[in-house]
Amino acid sequence: xxxxxxxxxxxxxxxxxxxxxxxxxxxxxxxxxxxxxxxxxxxxxxxxxxxxxxxxxxxxxxxxxxxxxxxxxxxxxxxxxxxxxxxxxxxxxxxxxxxxxxxxxxxxxxxxxxxxxxxxxxxxxxxxxxxxxxxxxxxxxxxxxxxxxxxxxxxxxxxxxxxxxxxxxxxxxxxxxxxxxxxxxxxxxxxxxxxxxxxxxxxxxxxxxxxxxxxxxxxxxxxxxxxxxxxxxxxxxxxxxxxxxxxxxxxxxxxxx
Amino acid sequence: xxxxxxxxxxxxxxxxxxxxxxxxxxxxxxxxxxxxxxxxxxxxxxxxxxxxxxxxxxxxxxxxxxxxxxxxxxxxxxxxxxxxxxxxxxxxxxxxxxxxxxxxxxxxxxxxxxxxxxxxxxxxxxxxxxxxxxxxxxxxxxxxxxxxxxxxxxxxxxxxxxxxxxxxxxxxxxxxxxxxxxxxxxxxxxxxxxxxxxxxxxxxxxxxxxxxxxxxxxxxxxxxxxxxxxxxxxxxxxxxxxxxxxxxxxxxxxxxxxxxxxxxxxxxxxxxxxxxxxxxxxxxxxxxxxxxxxxxxx
Ligand SMILES: Nc1ncnc2c1ncn2[C@@H]1O[C@H](COP(=O)(O)OP(=O)(O)OP(=O)(O)O)[C@@H](O)[C@H]1O
Ligand SMILES: [Mg+2]
Numbered sequence: 050x051x052x053x054x055x056x057x058x059x060x061x062x063x064x065x066x067x068x069x070x071x072x073x074x075x076x077x078x079x080x081x082x083x084x085x086x087x088x089x090x091x092x093x094x095x096x097x098x099x100x101x102x103x104x105x106x107x108x109x110x111x112x113x114x115x116x117x118x119x120x121x122x123x124x125x126x127x128x129x130x131x132x133x134x135x136x137x138x139x140x141x142x143x144x145x146x147x148x149x150x151x152x153x154x155x156x157x158x159x160x161x162x163x164x165x166x167x168x169x170x171x172x173x174x175x176x177x178x179x180x181x182x183x184x185x186x187x188x189x190x191x192x193x194x195x196x197x198x199x200x201x202x203x204x205x206x207x208x209x210x211x212x213x214x215x216x217x218x219x220x221x222x223x224x225x226x227x228x229x230x231x232x233x234x235x236x237x238x239x240x241x242x243x244x245x246x247x248x249x250x251x252x253x254x255x256x257x258x259x260x261x262x263x264x265x266x267x268x269x270x271x272x273x274x275x276x277x278x279x280x281x282x283x284x285x286x287x288x289x290x291x292x293x294x295x296x297x298x299x300x301x302x303x304x305x306x
Numbered sequence: 307x308x309x310x311x312x313x314x315x316x317x318x319x320x321x322x323x324x325x326x327x328x329x330x331x332x333x334x335x336x337x338x339x340x341x342x343x344x345x346x347x348x349x350x351x352x353x354x355x356x357x358x359x360x361x362x363x364x365x366x367x368x369x370x371x372x373x374x375x376x377x378x379x380x381x382x383x384x385x386x387x388x389x390x391x392x393x394x395x396x397x398x399x400x401x402x403x404x405x406x407x408x409x410x411x412x413x414x415x416x417x418x419x420x421x422x423x424x425x426x427x428x429x430x431x432x433x434x435x436x437x438x439x440x441x442x443x444x445x446x447x448x449x450x451x452x453x454x455x456x457x458x459x460x461x462x463x464x465x466x467x468x469x470x471x472x473x474x475x476x477x478x479x480x481x482x483x484x485x486x487x488x489x490x491x492x493x494x495x496x497x498x499x500x501x502x503x504x505x506x507x508x509x510x511x512x513x514x515x516x517x518x519x520x521x522x523x524x525x526x527x528x529x530x531x532x533x534x535x536x537x538x539x540x541x542x543x544x545x546x547x548x549x550x551x552x553x554x555x556x557x558x559x560x561x562x563x564x565x566x567x568x569x570x571x572x573x574x575x576x577x578x579x580x581x582x583x584x585x586x587x588x589x590x591x592x593x594x595x596x597x598x599x600x601x602x603x604x
Contacts, residue, residue, distance in 0.1 A: 056328050061321035087509055106321060134333040135436050136602045144333040145325035149439065160434075162363035171359055174352035175438045 057230055057261040058109040058132055058150070062142035065102040065124070065131050065285075101127040103285040104142070111147075111260040116276035116293055118266075118300055124285040125265045129232040132263070147260060148229035151176075153220070165196055165203040165210070165218055172222040186225050193251075194221035195244060213240050224251050227258055234265045269297060334599045342595055346441040353444045357451040379460035382415065383408045383467065390528045400530050401565050405468045409562060410527035412464050413555045416457040417493050418518050423449045424497030425514055428505040428601050435602050442601045443594055446497040454490055461486070468562045481561035488583040489554045495583075495590030502597045525551040531569045550582040 102124045109115055117125045130136040132144055133152040159168040169190050173183040194217045196202045196210065207215055217240045233252060240248065249271075256262050256275075266272050272279060272293060279296040281289040283303070289296045325332075337345065365371045383404075391403055400406050427445040428435070435442060461482070469475065504511050524546060526533065534546050546552070547569045556575055559566050568575065 056324060056330065059321055059325040059330060061325070084513065087507065087513075108321065108324065130436060130602070132333055134335075134439065134599075137334050137599050143322065143325075145322075145330035146333050147328075147330050150333070151439075152437070160359060160363065163359050167355075167359055167362075171352070171355050172438070174349070174355050175434075175440045177348070177440070180351045 054110040055260075056108050057111050057147040058263075059145040060105050060107050060128075060132070060142075061145070063102060063105045063128075063131060063144050064100070064139040064142055065127050065136055066139055067099040067101055067127075069097045069099065101285050102131065102282075105282075105285075105287050107280060107287065107290055109261050109263070113278055114256065114262040114264065114276045116264050116266065116272035116279035116296075117282060118272060118279055118296070119282035120304070123282045125282055126234050127285075128282065129234050129263060129265060132230070133232055146230055150230035150232055151223070151226065151228040152232045152234065153223040153228075153255075159207060159215075159219060159222075161208040162206055164206055165191065165194075168207055168218065169203075169222055172219075173225065176223075176226050178226065190221045190225050191218075193224075193247070194218045195247075213244075216240060217244055220248055224248070224255060228255060230261050230263075231255055232263045235267070272297065336596070336599055339592065339595060342441065342443075342598065346443055346447075349441055349444050352440060353448050353451065356444065357448040357455075360448065360452050361455060375456055375459035376463060378456075379412055379415070379463045383411055383463070386411050386528065400567075402468075402471050402473060402563060405464075405471045405473060405563055406530070406559060406566065407528065408464050408467050409559045410525070410555050412457075412460040413489070413558050414522055414525055414527045414551055415460065416453060416489065417496065417551060417554075418522070419456065420450050420453045420493040420497050421500055421514065421518060423453065425500045425504045425511055427497065427501045429508070429511075432602075442598055443498060443591070446501045446594065447494060449501075450490065450494040450497050453493065457486065457490075465562070473563055476564075478561055482558060485554060485557040485561060485579070488557075488579050491587040492550060492554070492583045495587035497590070498594035499586070499590035502594045502601075505601055506597070521549075521551060524549055525555055526569075527555065530567065531556065532567050535569070548578060550579070550586070553579050553582065 105128060117128065119125050127136065129152055131138055132146060133150045134146075135152065138144055159172060163171070166187070169187050170183055173186060173190075174180070178186070191197060191203045194214075196214050196218055202210065202214065207218070210218070220240070252275075262275070264272065264275055276293050278291065279289075279293040280287055281296050281300050288303075289299050365374060368374055370377065386407055387404060391407060424446050427449045428442065431445055435445075500510075500514075522528075531552065534543060538546065552569065553575050556568055556570075557572075557579055560568055560572055560575070570578075
């Protein structure tokens with residue numbers, strides 16, 4: 050069976066760990082304490098580890114749309130970031146992908162001090178577009194985001210935007226590029242009804258071009274509408290992987306317990 | 307981190323082989339150095355745009371805007387002159403102490419601000435790194451570019467000061483350009499080095515102000531370079547005089563000023579400057595590249 054289908058994303062026992070360096074006691078961050086830690090080679094007491102994805106293994110094939118479900122903090126966004134190669138996978142496992150997967154998330158960070166226009170330029174360049182392409186695409190991106198519907202907001206800093214406006218702009222930038230493997234992290238849930246309709250159409254277009262789509266959503270309806278297969282992640286562990294209807298049923302009984 | 311042997315032998319080989327047989331690449335695979343360099347080169351427009359964005363973001367909130375780029379070095383030089391030239395009087399027998407001092411302050415300041423900004427370039431942009439896919443070396447390199455802009459502004463101020471204090475304009479001034487080019491490459495390597503180091507060992511950030519201050523005192527910024535030769539000898543003197551910052555500062559003084567005592571003959575200084583530039587520039591780049599895939603971890 051695997052011989053006929055072309056795999057696009059393979060996770061093989063993938064573990065993902067966040068390391069957080071935060072201050073604990075006020076004294077622990079003084080230069081002297083730093084020096085002592087460096088000299089003695091002891092790890093900072095402030096380093097904490099969060100094991101966000103634990104031993105995930107699955108194979109995704111070309112033409113599949115896979116829904117990723119799970120409660121808050123179960124590791125869905127983390128898994129997508131690792132597939133995109135943005136977060137490292139711990140030794141002993143790995144995630145393999147065809148081409149360069151693109152992550153389309155609402156949390157994609159832009160620079161708040163800069164105008165919307167400058168953010169469009171920077172975001173497009175960071176996705177690997179050439180300056181000529183950016184110039185060509187920028188008006189379309191701003192138009193699509195609709196941030197100029199209520200006046201000339203594209204030349205104002207992003208910190209003056211409402212959260213929905215910022216999310217719309219981020220989505221528009223990310224959606225401006227062609228994608229091999231497409232990872233969508235709640236990008237459908239942003240904005241008002243009008244924008245949601247527009248963005249859903251956009252995602253359908255993108256899906257047609259992409260080999261494989263991963264969709265994270267807390268909306269059962271949009272998972273059911275778009276995905277024939279689903280993976281349920283709970284506390285970083287894959288609890289179920291199969292046809293969407295079966296997995297959703299299991300998930301519902303777990304949530305309603 | 308720790309995976310069981312069972313999981314490894316059960317799923318490990320077969321899935322990994324499946325991936326390999328279909329030509330999938332490992333997410334987070336470290337590209338080879340030439341490949342990485344080409345990739346970085348194709349992101350040059352991003353680097354330039356990011357550097358511009360940083361400048362306009364930092365100056366955008368001030369009323370005087372670009373004027374600060376000239377004002378900052380002027381104030382800096384004024385403060386140091388007041389303390390070391392007038393109050394403490396370290397000038398000894400230097401003919402043109404104002405120019406001598408300013409050359410040191412501005413050249414050292416260039417490296418100092420690259421190190422300070424470079425130490426933040428990964429940690430402050432962690433959200434950007436987790437969101438978008440670009441060669442991470444873009445960030446420290448952009449920092450270095452921003453500081454090149456500031457350096458050019460302070461060099462304009464320096465040239466004005468040197469001329470106003472009576473130094474003649476000679477062909478030797480052209481040496482200023484290669485000296486600053488070498489220093490810029492050195493700085494970029496240093497920015498790459500500290501940004502990786504600090505993303506791994508955050509504690510070192512606490513020590514950076516002290517390291518920079520000690521480094522400044524050891525670079526003959528505030529007093530004549532002959533100060534060292536009068537006090538220490540032998541290998542200690544060699545060690546102090548092979549300090550790259552001292553060398554870059556000497557080269558700039560040598561380029562701009564007529565009668566200035568150098569620690570070593572100029573050709574020797576140039577040779578050492580070139581060695582430091584290659585060593586730190588290339589070494590910093592390789593060191594940063596080797597950590598490329600871990601920066602998202604934070
Ligand atoms: N930047 C980070 N640093 C440290 N820990 C993190 C970070 N981001 C997420 N985590 C932790 O990793 C775990 C999984 O988080 P993740 O964002 O992947 O959840 P999620 O499934 O996407 O949740 P949600 O449905 O709320 O979006 C959580 O325990 C979270 O605290
Ligand atoms: Mg999430």
